[in-house]
Amino acid sequence: MDSFTDLIKHIKEATNILIAGHISPDGDAIGACCAMGLILKEMGKKYAILLEDPNPKYNYLLDMVNLESQIPEEACDLFIALDCADMERLGDFKEAHKEALITWNIDHHISNTNYSKYNYVDSQASSASEIVYDFYEETGISMNKNIAKSIYTGIVYDTARFKHSNTSPKTLDIASKLIEEPFDFSEIIRKLFDERPLITLQLQGVVLGNIESYCNDALIVSTLSIEEANKYGEGTEDTGGVVNILKNTKGSKVALFLCQKSQDEIKLSLRSEDPYDVCKIAQEFGGGGHTKAAGATINGTIEEAKEQIMPRLLELFE
Numbered sequence: 001m002d003s004f005t006d007l008i009k010h011i012k013e014a015t016n017i018l019i020a021g022h023i024s025p026d027g028d029a030i031g032a033c034c035a036m037g038l039i040l041k042e043m044g045k046k047y048a049i050l051l052e053d054p055n056p057k058y059n060y061l062l063d064m065v066n067l068e069s070q071i072p073e074e075a076c077d078l079f080i081a082l083d084c085a086d087m088e089r090l091g092d093f094k095e096a097h098k099e100a101l102i103t104w105n106i107d108h109h110i111s112n113t114n115y116s117k118y119n120y121v122d123s124q125a126s127s128a129s130e131i132v133y134d135f136y137e138e139t140g141i142s143m144n145k146n147i148a149k150s151i152y153t154g155i156v157y158d159t160a161r162f163k164h165s166n167t168s169p170k171t172l173d174i175a176s177k178l179i180e181e182p183f184d185f186s187e188i189i190r191k192l193f194d195e196r197p198l199i200t201l202q203l204q205g206v207v208l209g210n211i212e213s214y215c216n217d218a219l220i221v222s223t224l225s226i227e228e229a230n231k232y233g234e235g236t237e238d239t240g241g242v243v244n245i246l247k248n249t250k251g252s253k254v255a256l257f258l259c260q261k262s263q264d265e266i267k268l269s270l271r272s273e274d275p276y277d278v279c280k281i282a283q284e285f286g287g288g289g290h291t292k293a294a295g296a297t298i299n300g301t302i303e304e305a306k307e308q309i310m311p312r313l314l315e316l317f318e
């Protein structure tokens with residue numbers, strides 16, 4: 001692993017610095033990029049942050065930094081990739097990485113391919129934002145509320161507010177230092193995790209109304225048809241995460257959500273806990289994912305999709 005002493009040297013020598021996060025940037029990618037930009041500003045450097053269509057709910061960070069959606073014209077002498085496990089995840093910004101004089105890859109994904117000239121990959125870190133905090137400590141600049149806000153956002157996002165097992169004593173130690181700065185950390189968590197558009201709540205209401213329970217609540221299933229969704233707006237796009245609500249049912253081991261995407265296309269989302277491997281089941285239907293969170297698409301009606309997958313799920317509890 002390369003050292004931040006080198007990175008600081010590279011920053012001091014650079015004129016045009018580009019910072020980029022992965023495609024479809026999440027709270028950690030955005031938090032880490034904004035924090036890095038604000039640190040560079042404190043170091044007296046010119047920078048631009050490249051992010052692909054960041055969600056406007058992060059404007060409380062994005063409004064503070066120099067954000068670009070396109071690669072700037074001027075040649076870049078230092079490129080810093082954050083929270084990005086491989087080159088492909090840089091999307092169109094890959095070109096700027098290729099052209100840059102010096103490249104750095106700073107990340108926490110265990111699958112990171114060390115694609116830059118200099119690489120700093122710490123898979124023990126909860127988030128890329130946590131690593132940016134480590135970097136900040138090396139720079140000798142002072143913390144301010146905007147840097148704190150950015151790093152805090154990335155950490156709470158990737159740990160799901162200190163819930164996931166990637167939360168370490170060090171993570172909490174950093175968070176405790178960050179909230180010494182005067183920013184509204186409750187508001188960040190409310191915005192990121194609690195607030196949702198009205199239509200999302202309305203669609204969740206339909207899905208919760210459609211719940212079916214099998215095997216003494218061990219298997220929870222629900223559905224959403226286009227027809228049901230259209231009562232509230234166009235399509236079934238705003239249902240991301242509803243399968244997690246199903247999985248929160250007391251006693252449930254596996255949850256399945258079937259969402260109709262078009263007349264004959266049903267998207268399956270699966271969640272489970274040990275020892276149930278839903279990735280294996282999703283793969284049988286041409287999908288994939290993680291052991292405890294997976295998905296697939298089946299052609300047919302909701303009823304036809306259910307006929308195919310339900311026997312396979314009920315089998316788990318025989």
Ligand SMILES: [Mn+2]
Binds near residue numbers: 028029083108126127
């Ligand atoms: Mn991350």
